[in-house]
Amino acid sequence: MIINEMFLSVQGEGIYTGIPSMFIRVAGCNLDCPWCDSAYAKSQEDGNEMPISSIVDEVQKYDVEHVVITGGEPTIYPEELKVLCNELNSLNKKITIETNSTIFVDCNPHLLSLSPKLYQCWEEEIIKKNLSKKCKKQIKIVVGSIEEALDALKRIENFDIEKENIFLMPNAATREKHIRGAAWLVPFCCNNNVRFGGRLQTLLWNSEHGK
Ligand code: SF4
Secondary structure, eight states: OEEEEEEEEEOOSGGGTTOEEEEEEESOOSOOOTTOTTGGGSSGGGSEEOOHHHHHHHHHTSOOSEEEEESSOGGGSHHHHHHHHHHHHHTTOEEEEEEOSSSOOOSOOSEEEEOOBTTTBOOHHHHHHHHTSSSEEEEEEEESSHHHHHHHHHHHTTOSSOGGGEEEEEOOSSHHHHHHHHHHHHHHHHHHTOEEOOOHHHHHHTTOTTO
């Protein structure tokens, strides 16, 4: 597995916001979103090959229950991802896999965090297949305008997921853009009874590497 970085921080997004977690960020992604807040991990050239055993050893240095496998896009390493999940499950870690949901996740995390991209790549059947998994699920959708937010709500209408696990997030890789996006998206969420999804790491550290 090609790893961009591993670090300890608090989860910045979704239902586990604020929970101390070990982050494993893989290098490489199959999409190229213009607002990507981890652009430094988009290419496989942005990381180094690490054996699963070394990744697990690094995780074990920290006394935290939650481990977040993120990217880049973790599912571009399907076989390694399966082995890593098995190893971490055997250590009783609560694994979150963060994925753009363009590839089915064939392993057993505690939480599957789907971030399908409205216009870059929306794989409806794969999203539904991922939502049929038995683990906890959440969907976070980045939107850049009211029209996009309305489109997102329409697309997820028939998805099988609890409403409180659906987040609309501002299209923002910087603190300034996040604040500007929240200014219209928070009222939109209130008026449409849908959960607003902030990015703590962008607000606190302006999406700085390793935090
Ligand atoms: S899918 Fe995620 S990691 Fe990949 S380019 Fe888009 S925002 Fe960045």
